[in-house]
Amino acid sequence: MSIPFELPSEDRASSPCTGWTRAHWEAVADGLLTAAWRWSTPGGALLDLPGRPSRSGVRSDGLEGFARTFLAAGFRVAGAGGDDPHNWLERYARGLASGTRSPGRDDTESWPLIRDHDVQGQPMVESASVALALRLTAPWLWKRLDAGVQDRVEEWLRDALRHVPAPNNWYLFPYTVAGFLESVGRGDAETAAVRRRALDLLEGWYRGDGWYADGDGRAFDHYNGWALHLYPVLDAHLAGDTGLLARYGGRLREHLDGFGLMFGADGAPLHFGRSLTYRFAASAAVGLGAVTGHTPLTPGASRRLVSGSLRHFLDRGALTGDGLLGLGWYGPNEAVLQSYSGPSSPYWASKAFVALLAPVGHPLWTATEEPAPVEEADRVLALPAPGLLVQATRGDGIVRLHNHGSDHVRPHEAEAAGADDPHYGRQAYSTRTGPTAPGNTADNHFSVEVAGRRSVRRRIHPLGAGHGDGWGWAASWHRPVFAGGPPMVPGLRVESVTVARGPYELRVHRVVGAPPGARVTHTGWATGPEEPLVSALHGLHGWDPGAGTVRAPQGTAYVPWASMPRLTGTAEGTSLHVSLAVLTGAPGPGPLAEAVTDVLADGTGAEVVWTDGGGRTRVSFDPVRVTHE
Template identity: 55%
Template sequence: MPPEDRALSPRTGWTRAHWEAAADGLLAAVTPYATPGRALYHLPGGRASFSGHRSDGLEGYARTFLLAAFRTAGAGGADPHGLLGRYADGLAAGTRRPGGDGPEDWPRITDRSQPLVEAASIALALRLTRPWLWDRLDAAVRDRAAAWLADALTAEPWPCNWELFPVTVGGFLAATGHATAAARAARERGLARIETWYAGDGWYTDGPGRAFDYYNGWAMHLYPVLEAHLSADARLLDRHGSRLETHLADYARLFGADGAPLHQGRSLTYRMATTAPLWLGALTGRTPLRPGATRRLASGTLRHFLDRGAADPATGLLSLGWYGPYEGVLQRYSGPASPYWAAKAFLGLLIPPDHPVWTAPEEPGPAERADAVTALPAPNWLLQSTSADGLVRLHNHGSEDARYDPHYTRLAYSTATGPAPPGAEPDNHFGLLGEDGAISPRHGLEPLGAGEGWAASRHGVGTARVVSVVLAHGAAEVRVHAVTDAPPGTPVRLTGWAAGPVPRSELLPLHGLVAVPPLPPVATAYTARAVTPAASGRTGGAASVFVCAARLTAETRPAPLGGLVRVEVDDDGAAHTVTARWQDGTEHRVQLTAGTAQVEHRPAPAPGTAPGGTTT
């Protein structure tokens, strides 16, 4: 890496030169794994995706080509390492006999197949490098490549962010005059389909249901806004650019002071791809962030992962994992080259070097500036950040995707902890215990709202209903769970954060619960030995309420948790009222009745004034 520049980048030390050097290193590392014609990249790793060896090799080509495209297009076509020649050779070899059984033949694009995903990266890379690669190819190679890509225009995507892959391919083919009618139709069809998943406030679900995660940033916003930008489509940019700008106001809060993104959702092995929407906002002028804050967040995340071993020190290859290798963040579609969708992080290289995003001094991100508890109504999340330790915590009362548990179903996530792996008893969970000792899952989530320092949801467990409310203030939380229509005496268990010694996880039973031994230690993405505190209780009638305080903190000498909040629980039989009075005078009151919750927030009075008003 080049020397640090602490004058320009006082918080990370990294500049555009560091991004260029990182891209060069990642591209150099994959070179030995190309097939002779450079059409496939068979990276090591001892794991194949369910799509098979040939598809995994195509993934290696497509995702590293995207990185090469950002690197060379951002340098105005300058290509001292011969990257474009390498990928031009691969394009010619891979499309010579698509679907054949030769050692380098690319698989065809069919309905819901992985090559559809990779076609989007290839099309985008070709579009970005068109003057230096596509326009210089032999006409026969262009025709073969366009014919291979054209299958993406009619292949049926999975009903999620995949709808945008035909959009991206269609944008390129229309721009180059290939299958223009079909290309434009695919573009309009995909953009129309994602409209039903727009939840407002800049947030999309990743398909039907309530799967809120980073696919908002590295897919749902990325492809439409890039298409609008590259096509100079002012109408499309106005619609999707405004959504991106709104989204970034929330999105910037998902990064810890150390550069770590929140550890939530699937495909987390893409790591620094989380920075793509930050750069996209700067590239298109659709961002609420100041240039120095954009670069600080993005460079902080890139450095966070590279400093912690995301690129194997022996090979330079990105591993399947989080920092180093870790199976717990992988899905069935994860193959050896999957991590190279981290290439999206390098979109910032398309921004000219003299742009303020590269020349302005770094400024602190939201998690560094002040303590904040922020409600995000669309996903029904509550974000809690503390400047003393730089941690960000997400309280999840609106996102779920049962296919990818545990990264959607937990009550909370953070920038410094990962969920316990599949098969282990869940952390950050409340459930009823069956006769076999198994704890009930959390699914069928119904959001009940999010507001000033609170978020709430409910779900069913057989005939019983569980209402869950979190109250947050500073670094502390009060977790409230009401169970109705469960047999009296049903055991329940509540668990806290799965963490190592730092940050520290605390759980303090306050009503209806007693502390029990912590769960057996497990390995998470952050530590080989995470310990999860636990508490247990039993239902006592038609409706039972369980309350505890919790905290995740990296402060060296935090104040005792028990002194930060006083909790009272009133029970009139048909309803319960839980009142939390925080140390500074702020108050939350939760009314639980008939399987629902209402929350009142009363802010701390200013010195010398009467108590403030109430919001619900």
Template identity: 65%
Template sequence: MFVLDLPEDDRSLSPHTGYTRAHWEATADGLLRAALRFATPHHALLDLPGPPSQSGVRSDGLEGFARTFLLAALRGAGAYGKDPNGFLERYTEGIDHGTRTPGRDDAESWPLIGHHGVQGQPMVESASIALGLRLTAPWTWDALTPDARDRTEEWLRGALRHAPAPNNWYLFQLTVAGFLESVGRGDAETARAIDRPLGLLDGWYQGQGWYSDGDGRAFDHYNGWALHMYPLLHAHLAEDRALLDRLGPRLEEFLDGFALLFDANGAPIHHGRSLTYRFAAGAAVALGALTGHTPLAPGTTRRLLSGALRHFLDRGALSADGILGLGWYGPHAPTVQRYSGPASPYWASKGFLGLLLPADHPVWTAPEEPAPVEGPDRALALPAPGLLVQTTASDGLVRLHNHGSCKVRPWEAERPPAEPLYGRLAYSTRTGPTSADNIPDNHIALQVRGVRSDRLRIEPLAAGPDWLASSHTPLFPPGGPVLPAARLDSLTLVRGRLELRVHRTVNIPAGTTVHHTGWAVALPPGTATETDATDGAPEVSLAGAEVTGQLLGLHGWDTSRTVRAPRGTAYGTWALVPELTGTVGEDPSGTLFAALASLTGDPGPAPLTGLAAVDVSGHTVTVRWPDGTRTVVDFGDGGADSVPTVREETA
């Protein structure tokens, strides 16, 4: 069984994680040694064990080479070329052999780069190879023969001559072109490949430090590990002060909120696609320190980075062979995208970006400081991406309420089912969404003729300091019911660990069944018991090993129950989900539903019953809290275009 050879914890310098730069270097070395056992004889491909991706075995082998080369490059560049393990020499040999006869079906040749959707995956990998070469040029590029450099350039230019996916893929072209220009091989083609992505990036910028991943409203970890990372790292390496001044403040503003999305236990928020990249989530945190555009103290930066790395190493992210497997901790199929192959998790290499900081940088020498989540309770509304961050100091838990991020492009039809990692109302650092095959957690759905609706395109409605509201069209699977002009408006307001969830129906027929679910809690199968519906919608409480989820109907709900999710979540192989059920009323202007939810890591949380009382009048919900304050959620006159408002009142 493979075991990382790590130094002893240093609890003096790093009281929170025990990790120092030496731990990062040892982890990088261990990951590389484990992966390189699967290289072809001349190291051009790494055929890691596991089922192939949709791109095929040869593309997967290139992916294994490219993504681990990026790790070797960060390790080698951070050590100023010192490479006692000979990693860079092996990768240089692999580049030489992989580019000799590209496209040939032999033991070493790299696949040619094609258009997205037609042999496009090599374009993704070309960026890692180009970036690795740029970081290590004195020890890799310069070590290649002139002929090998020409062949490598020609192969890389395939990324500039084919169509990328309409999203962060354009930054792969920028990265390739930036490398070619850095070694004196720039021309009009490379200039266009830099200017075009930067222009698109400005169009995708939505404010508050957040980019959408292409046109539309897809906000997730790609914002940090791709949309900020590639252009800003290019600007840093090129010493392009104008571009740094243009993009750097966006990164700094992003980090001000993003830093809250790391749990006290180190976990990043479990939301969005490609989560198998794991501690790559820290790439933007390291990038802020590298470029000088960060609001975080050096000790806080290391706390976040090392917390994320240790979180996954301690929880089984490495297989018995020392390989990063597909999943979150251990293998977990619902976490994996269709495009993922055995080597895909090695985009986690981006998490090692901090190694580019010299050993005497304050990020490595300053004592660790607490993570932002370990400060006071926070409620941070981010209207630009439509995300509401909720943290609690007592348990270090992070919840992310989603009222704006969705994986539907402007030109795409809304077609159920929704992607579980985008369509839910809320996500956290200790729970994962249930599989698409099971009941959805944190969801609001209609049920018509036995079929439940889905939440796909999410339209932000309104925002306040501690609340967000959005709207969506409830859609049913193809061939299912169609409700003309139907709409569900949803609002989340947070207060400490509590979540007030209010929903309004618009143009939905009276008598329609409405279901609302809370947090999915992973439980051992032998202790997890599904309950039947209970009249009166009493509180449902589910206590797992790390969290307790609670859901209480306040208004409009007739019954409550727990429902099993036998495919579990990334946090356990079996889970239960609390559910409330109600019925749309006769008022043609719509029906209001209100619930109180909680997810906490504190043991033995108090019941939700008694923590809030509600009065409903027309389209206004007034919530009375135990401290005597009142929250008034007003949906106005109930018209189809009315937008909710929230005001706080004292008794």
């Protein structure tokens, strides 16, 4: 699809994969800002973008538009050493003066006050973008503001330090505000305490492998890159704090060692977790690693990932005809949104422009583009800390994520509370498919049916993960939850193991404590009828003969209508259910029934012998153990 603003010519010599250079990034930033500023209020304090309002209200949405685009402008101008050919900073200076003139008043320009997250929390989120943009542009904007405006801006920002954030990455918003205030000589005991508090919490959320949980629980998703790594690493980089940068930059490096594999050959990030309308913000961690030097990726591979992700969305309709980022994935899509999403929410995508802090002449822009990790070889990577298994195939460029550890259930929540969360509850996600919408049959889901009601997976308990040469595994268990139906069945649990090898996914489920008459169903990948993809699911043990097909009329973020393969079977007491799944866009593989020559299964596990000389895989329970030889 066409991009509604002018871009430079492609440069296939330096960027053989994407054709895009630093000049393209500047042009996109300018195009997005130009389109958004057409919707500014007279004083420039709010950008009232068109679309459905969020639950926070229109004025908060207008602040969101100002703050998130200000962040893009901050990266754009700071990366150019203060050069501002479009006078973006003049506009934001005018908006800062207007928005803080009468803070909290219910008029057409003033910014809403920052309050506790459960009262009026959204302004706290936006305070971080305002503060970070001010810090980035301090020599050219903050230092030229009238002293009265500076005082009013500080007064508004300080409310972020004095109110309660949501119990997750939100604690990094007042941390970022405090960092800005300290950087301009306005720090004190209050700012120092807020920063200590955030870093202490961050230590408790760190799980290893470069991954943070988003709060006290097991939420692992893109917030790792565009929040939990971004704020502390960038803060340390801007402050020149070598001690903090060594600690948090080292974790970013470790994170990118796995996360760099989580982009498809077409540039798409994994469609996994919440807030997916932020789209190419998923590349922020890659750009930050290149800017700070804390990355295992070469400059050419880093540019391949960040430019590939940016171009992926702009080429596929993420922009409206007016040049605005719409609510959705490519075009509009309600299923990827949360209740807090408003018309300006997509502009957290501005975080991707952290790459522009690498100036002209930086290796990120001068090195020749290199293939993305998925384009180099087939790979399987286990991440035991978050309980994830990454499976990438070079032939079709698809990356799959098998989820045995991320559930977004907070520790204080009842395990049986709530319904299925498509962004976390599915067992697998990819760069080419999205989860089916709520109300449709769930894709990549194992369900127990009791008394006519099917279960969902809420809290996930990891049982381990590992990998070898060309293969890997991850395992977990959960208690089936019957949303809106009977209470949880005492003793009922499902133990699940995924083994990835080449394009194949060996899926083994053991059901323990199922009551008489219980049934089980298992679904595969959801794809559209015109997509050049193959989604197949073949029962190897414990399933009724043959696989059926089930429809998802509301489709996914990728297609307006989808279908998926489904297996059904009986489960009473303890039962084992083994299947082979595949999602591929490459020629072949052949029928799944021919992929294995033998299957041996009993109540303790299963052994599969592969047809192509790949040896045998053994999955055992009590305890879970997986071998491949």
